[in-house]
Amino acid sequence: MKQQPAFEPVRPVRLYERIVDQVETAIASGELVPGQRLPSERELVVQFGTSRATVREALRVLESNGLVRSRPGDPNGPEILPFTSGGLRKQLHRLARTEELTLAQLLVSRMMLDATANRLAAVLRTDAELAGMEAAIDRMRDSVDLGFEAFSEADVAFHEAVAVASGNTMIQVSNAVVRDTVLSLVAGKLAHARNSKTLMRRSLEHHEQVLDAIRAGDGPAAARASTQSLYDYYAGYVSAAERRTLQALLDG
Structure with a gap:
């Protein structure tokens, strides 16, 4: 009898993690480059089809990881940062x-x-x-x-x-x-x-x-x-x- 594949348990993925993954992938592939801006928070809510709170959590994680920078009061979207250690x-x-x-x-x-x-x-x-x-x-x-x-x-x-x-x-x-x-x-x-x-x-x-x-x-x-x-x-x-x-x- 053919051996069945060994599956691994799955875990739920939070919506903000999906946003983080997409932005990280775009940076890794060169679609997003240092100095470029992400869309505004409002536009990101529309593009990702999720809540403002979810987008904000994703941006917080991206900023914590040193990938983007948001400036208070800046009408533009978060800036993509160059790689650092x-x-x-x-x-x-x-x-x-x-x-x-x-x-x-x-x-x-x-x-x-x-x-x-x-x-x-x-x-x-x-x-x-x-x-x-x-x-x-x-x-x-x-x-x-x-x-x-x-x-x-x-x-x-x-x-x-x-x-x-x-x-x-x-x-x-x-x-x-x-x-x-x-x-x-x-x-x-x-x-x-x-x-x-x-x-x-x-x-x-x-x-x-x-x-x-x-x-x-x-x-x-x-x-x-x-x-x-x-x-x-x-x-x-x-x-x-x-x-x-x-x-x-x-x-x-």
Whole structure:
């Protein structure tokens, strides 16, 4: 007998979500571009065939997600905004808070993004970009005795310098979002860990290895060092089962 398909439960969709979906789709397809205006609220009520309250709720969600901007008293419709990482950052934080995106999943993404950024930076970096990385490493070294917050700021500066040197805007944006989300989940534990200085010194050592590899133009070595660094720094904050997923990204 032929196996029946495995159906999934359906959920009711609120009317305002249908409006949001249509506007998001139009933006993604290029039918709506930054600077363009949506129709007025009254016209949207007519076009969507729904109530003013439903349209207003949809516009509120779109504005909260950073897709449109409405000005009080403006007779024109809401303005389509250019893409920024703010909306993506907000969505990832929301996913993390609702436990739809686990720390292990975030760490896998970060390990992959960092490794790619380092490979590209080793080949594409300029002397000025390398100097920026070296300055960030110096700050990390000086910050070990100052505490986790100062060390973390210098750490972020290093990764931002590497991401810029990769020459890929999507890597820059995605890496920043994932990195900030990971830190928001574990910063308190890291800052108050009894061996925090040991962790920082170990992280600094790995970062110095990354810098040496980038300076030498050795992309694979830079990728390996960063992946190992992230594993050593964060693996203790996930379960043993999840740790196997992280280990799969480590080169033997």
